[in-house]
Every structure is written in structure tokens, then in C-alpha cells.
Amino acid sequence: MSAGKETAIFYQAEEDDDITIRWDSTIKTNxxxxxxxxFLWSNPSKLLYEMFNSVDVPESQQDQQFAGRVQVDKDALRDGQIRLHVSRLRTEDSGNYWCDVATNYDQVTERWLLQTTEHFVLNVTSRGENRGHEEHNVITTVSTEDAEHTPRGSKEVRSQDPNKVATGAVLLFGAIICLLGAAQWCLSALIRRCNKVQHQDRPAII
Structure with a gap:
């Protein structure tokens, strides 16, 4: 299987925060x-993290910007989950990232069970820059996946699915139309009833 996503998860954090970039395998494989x-998409590109057969490559091969600050949860891999931890964020860590992932190579078919490219965007601001404007701290993403943001503790930031938002808007619009139709029907029924009562009370013409 191979998969690729055109969308990216957006992570918002502050300097010195720790975050966890997370993906779950759709096939739930070990x-x-x-x-x-x-990699961080820059000119030239910078190596954020690399592992081979789930073994970390030497930090000397990482870009010095990220050395000693990135690790993967090896226990989560057995459950088909990728948890990439980045600690002590810096403002220069902001940017677009992509990860090429290949798992479970089959010697018989000479193919990987799963190959995928995952994208995420990281925006790191100076500490206190967003203070008093918490409503702006979570930026709506174009991804349908959840993002976990763990600054010195645990805080979960969930991305919004634009498809769900659009569906909700359609349902809300439909509900409003139904309510208006029901109100119009009730008003028409009331008018007919009033006309009927007036007609019954009107004296007969001899």
C-alpha cells in the first residue's frame, strides 16, 4: 500500500514548548x-530526524538545529502509531515539514506493506506573544487528523475538518428551511381557521 496526503496538519506552539507530531496507520499494522x-523544507532542506529499521541514525547526521531534540516513541510503533516528539522548540523551527515513511518490507513480494508521505506545518512564536489572544492560538487546519500539542504539560489541540464544517453548515441551513416551512404552514392553517370562524359567525343573507 502507498498513501500520500496533499494536506498538512498545522501545529501552533511557543518557544521552549514540547510537541508531539502524530500519525496513525490506517491498516493498524505493527x-x-x-x-x-x-525534513524541514528550506534551502537547503534540513534533516529533522531519521531512523532505519526503527533504529535512530546518529545525531551527527541530523541538522545541528535539531540535534538532541527529536525522538520517536518506539512502543507506539508496535500499535501502528507514529509519535514524533520535538522538545524545546525555537522560533526558527517554524516551517513546512514532510516525512517519508516505509514499513514492513516483504522479502517475497519485494514491496513495502505501507509507504506514505506525511506533511505538517509548525509555527513557533516567542513566549507570551499570544498572551491575551488565546482565541488565536489554535489555527484551523486543512487536515482531518488531530494534532497533539504538549507545552510543559498536556494540552490537546484538535484540528477542524473542513468537510465536517461544510456538512454542518448544510444541515443547519436545511433545518432553518424546514423550520421556516413549518412556520409558514402553521400560519396558513391559522389564517384558514380564522376565515372559517368568521364565515360561520356571519349572518345568513335572506
Missing amino acids: MSLTNMRC
């Missing part, structure tokens, strides 16, 4: 033997 390379 990912104990996984190859992964993650």
Missing part, C-alpha cells in the same frame, strides 16, 4: 521495522 526520514 510498525516495529520502519524507515522514516523527516
